[in-house]
Amino acid sequence: MASSIEQLKVCLVGSGNWGSAVAKIIGNNVTRLEGFSRDVTMYVYEEIVDGEKLSEVINSRHENVKYLPGIKLPTNVRAEPDLVSSASNADILVFVVPHQFVPGICAKLKGSIKPGAVGVSLIKGLDANVGGKLELVSETIASSLQIPMSVLMGANIATEVAQECHCEATLGCKNSAQGSMLKRIFSTDYFKIEVVDDLEAVEMCGALKNVVACAAGFADGMDLGSNTKAAIIRIGLVEMMSIIKSLFPDSKKKTYFQSCGVADLITTCFGGRNRRISEAFVRTGKSLAVLEAEMLNGQKLQGPATAQLIYKILEKEAFKIEVPLFVKVYQICFEGISPRSLLEIFSIVSNL
Amino acid sequence: MASSIEQLKVCLVGSGNWGSAVAKIIGNNVTRLEGFSRDVTMYVYEEIVDGEKLSEVINSRHENVKYLPGIKLPTNVRAEPDLVSSASNADILVFVVPHQFVPGICAKLKGSIKPGAVGVSLIKGLDANVGGKLELVSETIASSLQIPMSVLMGANIATEVAQECHCEATLGCKNSAQGSMLKRIFSTDYFKIEVVDDLEAVEMCGALKNVVACAAGFADGMDLGSNTKAAIIRIGLVEMMSIIKSLFPDSKKKTYFQSCGVADLITTCFGGRNRRISEAFVRTGKSLAVLEAEMLNGQKLQGPATAQLIYKILEKEAFKIEVPLFVKVYQICFEGISPRSLLEIFSIVSNL
Numbered sequence: 168m169a170s171s172i173e174q175l176k177v178c179l180v181g182s183g184n185w186g187s188a189v190a191k192i193i194g195n196n197v198t199r200l201e202g203f204s205r206d207v208t209m210y211v212y213e214e215i216v217d218g219e220k221l222s223e224v225i226n227s228r229h230e231n232v233k234y235l236p237g238i239k240l241p242t243n244v245r246a247e248p249d250l251v252s253s254a255s256n257a258d259i260l261v262f263v264v265p266h267q268f269v270p271g272i273c274a275k276l277k278g279s280i281k282p283g284a285v286g287v288s289l290i291k292g293l294d295a296n297v298g299g300k301l302e303l304v305s306e307t308i309a310s311s312l313q314i315p316m317s318v319l320m321g322a323n324i325a326t327e328v329a330q331e332c333h334c335e336a337t338l339g340c341k342n343s344a345q346g347s348m349l350k351r352i353f354s355t356d357y358f359k360i361e362v363v364d365d366l367e368a369v370e371m372c373g374a375l376k377n378v379v380a381c382a383a384g385f386a387d388g389m390d391l392g393s394n395t396k397a398a399i400i401r402i403g404l405v406e407m408m409s410i411i412k413s414l415f416p417d418s419k420k421k422t423y424f425q426s427c428g429v430a431d432l433i434t435t436c437f438g439g440r441n442r443r444i445s446e447a448f449v450r451t452g453k454s455l456a457v458l459e460a461e462m463l464n465g466q467k468l469q470g471p472a473t474a475q476l477i478y479k480i481l482e483k484e485a486f487k488i489e490v491p492l493f494v495k496v497y498q499i500c501f502e503g504i505s506p507r508s509l510l511e512i513f514s515i516v517s518n519l
Numbered sequence: 520m521a522s523s524i525e526q527l528k529v530c531l532v533g534s535g536n537w538g539s540a541v542a543k544i545i546g547n548n549v550t551r552l553e554g555f556s557r558d559v560t561m562y563v564y565e566e567i568v569d570g571e572k573l574s575e576v577i578n579s580r581h582e583n584v585k586y587l588p589g590i591k592l593p594t595n596v597r598a599e600p601d602l603v604s605s606a607s608n609a610d611i612l613v614f615v616v617p618h619q620f621v622p623g624i625c626a627k628l629k630g631s632i633k634p635g636a637v638g639v640s641l642i643k644g645l646d647a648n649v650g651g652k653l654e655l656v657s658e659t660i661a662s663s664l665q666i667p668m669s670v671l672m673g674a675n676i677a678t679e680v681a682q683e684c685h686c687e688a689t690l691g692c693k694n695s696a697q698g699s700m701l702k703r704i705f706s707t708d709y710f711k712i713e714v715v716d717d718l719e720a721v722e723m724c725g726a727l728k729n730v731v732a733c734a735a736g737f738a739d740g741m742d743l744g745s746n747t748k749a750a751i752i753r754i755g756l757v758e759m760m761s762i763i764k765s766l767f768p769d770s771k772k773k774t775y776f777q778s779c780g781v782a783d784l785i786t787t788c789f790g791g792r793n794r795r796i797s798e799a800f801v802r803t804g805k806s807l808a809v810l811e812a813e814m815l816n817g818q819k820l821q822g823p824a825t826a827q828l829i830y831k832i833l834e835k836e837a838f839k840i841e842v843p844l845f846v847k848v849y850q851i852c853f854e855g856i857s858p859r860s861l862l863e864i865f866s867i868v869s870n871l
Contacts, residue, residue, distance in 0.1 A: 322749035333865045334746035335753070359750075359865050393786050394686035397674035398711075401687070401782035408776070420772060424760070429781060430753035434745050437789065513685045513711055 176204040177352060178257035180272060181264035182211045182225070182246065185289060187235035188329040189263060193352050194241030200351055205243045208257065212264075213248040222246040238329040255279045259287070259352065260314070265467065266292025266304055273311035280312050287317040287338075287349055291373040292469055293476050301414060301480050303370050315342060317349055318366055320373035321426035322434040328358060335359045337427035339369030361425055368418035371411045372427045376435045377470035378477070379403030381496045383436035384445025385506045395510075399492065400436050402512060404429065406490040410477060413488050441470035449506045471500040491515045528556040529704060530609035532624060533616035534563045534577070534598065537641060539587035540681040541615060545704050546593030552703055557595045560609065564616075565600040574598040590681040607631045611639070611704065612666070617819065618644025618656050625663035632664050639669040639690075639701055643725040644821050645828050653766060653832050655722050667694060669701055670718055672725035673778035674786040680710060687711045689779035691721030713777055720770035723763045724779045728787045729822035730829065731755030733848045735788035736797025737858040747862075751844065752788050754864060756781065758842040762829060765840050793822035801858045823852040843867045 177197060179190050190209050197203035211222040216233050225231055225246035229239055247253035254260055254276055264272060269290065288305045296302040305316040321336030328334060336353065338360050340346035346362040354360045363369060382403055386396045404423065411418050422428060436442055444458045451458070459468055478497040481490065491512040498504045529549060531542050542561050549555035563574040568585050577583055577598035581591055599605035606612055606628055616624060621642065640657045648654040657668040673688030680686060688705065690712050692698035698714035706712045715721060734755055738748045756775065763770050774780060788794055796810045803810070811820055830849040833842065843864040850856045 322746050322753070324744070324746050327744040327746045330744075332744040332747050333750065333862055335750045335865075356866060392676070392679040392682075392684040393790050394674050394676050394679045395684050397782040397786040398685065398687045398778065400785060401674070401776070401778060401780075404781060405776055424753070424757055424775075426750065426753060428753075429756060430749040433752060433785060434749040438745050510685055513687075514708060 173202055174204045175202060175258040175348075176256060177207045177259045177261065178254045179207065179209040179244075179261045179263060180250070180254060180276075181262065182209045182231060182234065183263070183265070184234045184325040185323070186263035187231040187238070187240065188325040189261065189289065189353070190244045191238060191240050191329060192355055192358060193261070194244040196352050196355065198241065198243060203352065207241075207244045208247045208253040209244055210250050210253040211246040211248050220248070222248040235325070235329055250275050251279045256281055258284050259349070260284060261287050261289065262304075262308060263289040266290045266294070266469070267467065269294075269304055269307055270311075273308055276312055280314060284314050285317070285345055285349075286312065286314045287319055288370070289319050291320070291377070293371075293374045293473055295476055295480070299479070299483060301476065303367060305366065305370055315345065316366075317341070317345060318370040318373070319349075319353060319360075320369050320431060322430035324434060324438060331355075331357045333357045333359075335361065335426040335430065337369050337422075337425040338362045339366035339427070340364060341366055363419075363422055363425060365419050365422040367415040368411050368422040369425070369427045371415070371418075372407065372423070372431060374469065374473050375407040375410060375477070376403075376432045377439075377441045377468075378474045378493055378496050379407065379432060380435040380439050380441040381445040381470040381474065381500065382492055382509060384442035385449055385496075385499065385509050387442065388446040388449025389506060391510075396436075398513070399509070400432060402492050403436075404432055406492050407432075409488050410481075410490060410493070413484075440466065441468055444468055445470070455500060470496070475501060489515070525554055525610075526556040527554060527610040527700075528608060529559045529611045529613065530606045531559065531561040531596075531613045531615060532602070532606060532628075533614065534561050534583060534586065535615070535617070536586045536677040537675070538615035539583040539590070539592065540677040541613065541641065541705070542596045543590060543592050543681055544707055544710060545613070546596040548704050548707065550593065550595060555704065559593075559596045560599045560605040561596055562602050562605040563598045563600050572600070574600040587677065587681055602627050603631045608633055610636055611701070612636060613639050613641065614656075614660060615641040618642045618646070618821070619819065621646075621656055621659055622663075625660055628664055632666060636666050637669070637697055637701075638664065638666045639671055640722070641671050643672070643729070645723075645726045645825055647828055647832065651831070651835060653828065655719060657718065657722055667697065669693070669697060670722040670725070671701075671705060671712075672721050672783060674782035676786060676790060683707075683709045685709045685711075687713065687778040687782065689721050689774075689777040690714045691718035691779070692716060693718055715771075715774055715777060717771050717774040719767040720763050720774040721777070721779045723767070723770075724759065724775070724783060726821065726825050727759040727762060727829070728755075728784045729791075729793045729820075730826045730845055730848050731759065731784060732787040732791050732793040733797040733822040733826065733852065734844055734861060736794035737801055737848075737851065737861050739794065740798040740801025741858060743862075748788075750865070751861070752784060754844050755788075756784055758844050759784075761840050762833075762842060762845070765836075792818065793820055796820055797822070807852060822848070827853060841867070
């Protein structure tokens with residue numbers, strides 16, 4: 168697929184914490200791999216940092232001083248504040264922006280994408296389309312830009328990946344040649360990629376795990392102990408599977424044993440901002456909005472919004488499946504019920 | 520199955536931390552359930568605690584002051600230092616002793632078991648039989664005492680169960696009527712039991728997770744970060760599945776989504792003594808034997824011995840399956856290789 172004549176060009180659409188960590192990997196890989204252009208562009212939403220433009224700082228110091236300080240980026244990664252120029256001649260578009268920016272970015276890129284380009288989404292989030300049906304971020308991008316999409320998800324705290332801690336990720340891909348090609352630009356000896364053809368389940372895991380992390384955070388806030396927390400994570404995983412199976416009947420159970428499944432769930436339920444804010448929600452009694460503002464420096468929580476979306480979708484479908492944990496997280500976040508009612512998930516199936 | 524005439528009698532063979540926590544549950548349950556005798560006996564390996572016999576302390580104060588201090592036991596649980604008298608008229612034998620005591624206990628009980636009695640093992644560990652083949656503790660007991668056996672495993676830190684923290688457990692059972700009956704004596708509103716017919720997988724999970732916990736502890740000791748630890752746990756789970764499948768081809772993937780699978784693995788890899796000692800092994804450079812003596816107050820580590828057993832069994836079978844994590848844990852514990860070599864599991868499947 169990748170010959171030395173083709174010289175596939177990569178553009179990263181996004182340059183936050185995770186985008187910058189991935190830029191380091193891809194920038195290094197294209198230098199040593201055949202078939203790829205050495206020039207990698209990274210779209211930077213321009214902002215002023217200490218009186219300088221962030222894109223210029225990145226290009227002169229080869230470091231994203233705002234979102235990934237302390238990590239040198241390869242010199243062949245060029246920050247570009249103009250979205251269309253960064254992306255228009257790319258063969259591979261790596262989408263890694265907060266999911267609420269996706270529609271705006273797609274609207275700007277529409278009509279400017281190189282024919283034959285492919286995309287891969289690293290974005291964790293879900294949306295509803297105008298009909299109120301769930302829409303994956305990869306679907307939003309694919310239908311807007313008319314490009315085939317893959318997704319990359321896994322237990323990947325960005326800073327640790329940037330520091331070259333060993334880890335894994337799952338590439339969900341509908342086309343195996345595309346999967347092999349994308350695997351090459353992401354793989355390193357410390358970042359191990361497994362390709363699976365179960366795209367929707369991979370992407371859904373990336374979004375749904377944040378709801379389980381909220382439940383885990385509530386448990387931590389109530390000091391429920393490690394048995395209860397492990398049970399909550401397990402029940403959350405089973406509910407994730409049940410939601411995914413009901414929305415994507417062809418999804419496969421083995422996908423949950425990939426990095427995007429159990430591994431990402433574990434990291435998110437022990438670290439992760441959804442867990443952290445949810446714990447603080449119980450301990451402080453402050454609202455999620457206040458805690459978001461106080462603790463996340465402008466970033467947004469994904470868990471509560473995802474719980475709400477799933478709740479509304481399931482409500483439409485008259486709750487054909489039972490997902491008490493997901494319902495409780497929604498109700499605790501949006502309907503003011505007590506976090507302690509989370510424990511009711513243990514009595515929903517009677518024991519005796 | 521349980522009529523008010525039959526009055527099934529329960530005996531706990533064992534009275535440690537977990538045995539005492541379970542005695543509390545069963546003691547309370549038989550009082551309110553029909554079909555069970557109120558009298559529960561608990562075999563206590565007699566020892567002197569502060570000048571008094573432990574069995575007498577338990578029977579007068581209704582508290583196992585040595586192994587589960589601070590928790591009141593139901594008054595209908597009677598401690599009994601004589602193994603044969605404690606067990607001989609029981610219809611249900613709940614085995615909950617350290618696994619190295621099983622052969623001795625079975626030898627003493629042989630010939631003294633009530634006809635028709637059934638057993639359930641809460642013991643986590645594995646052994647090899649005389650032919651060097653793996654033998655489950657439930658198999659050892661079943662073949663020695665000629666009684667049908669079930670197993671109960673799950674994410675159950677004893678003290679938290681005794682404090683009535685909500686959690687779950689998995690009952691592995693070959694006979695569904697027996698499963699329903701046993702479920703009744705263990706279930707409470709805070710301790711939720713799921714019955715599965717995949718006994719061997721349930722029991723194997725309980726033993727093998729300790730090997731993964733050693734790897735997780737090594738990772739903690741090397742400060743490898745949360746991505747790496749999550750990846751290690753995931754790889755460990757997949758290797759557990761692969762070992763279990765190769766030894767028990769009829770085992771089912773869905774069992775790993777039960778408490779005995781992912782949930783127990785999570786608790787053990789974040790809490791648990793195998794993880795703790797393995798972390799100390801890396802940080803202090805002391806031997807496992809020294810750390811065991813210093814940190815475990817006479818208890819034994821299960822993880823290293825289980826890794827060794829699995830290693831030997833697989834060696835015999837000429838390593839038909841690849842379980843690099845299990846092999847590394849064995850080699851780190853017994854062959855003096857560096858804990859850092861654990862990271863080689865990430866390069867065993869080549870990426871590019």
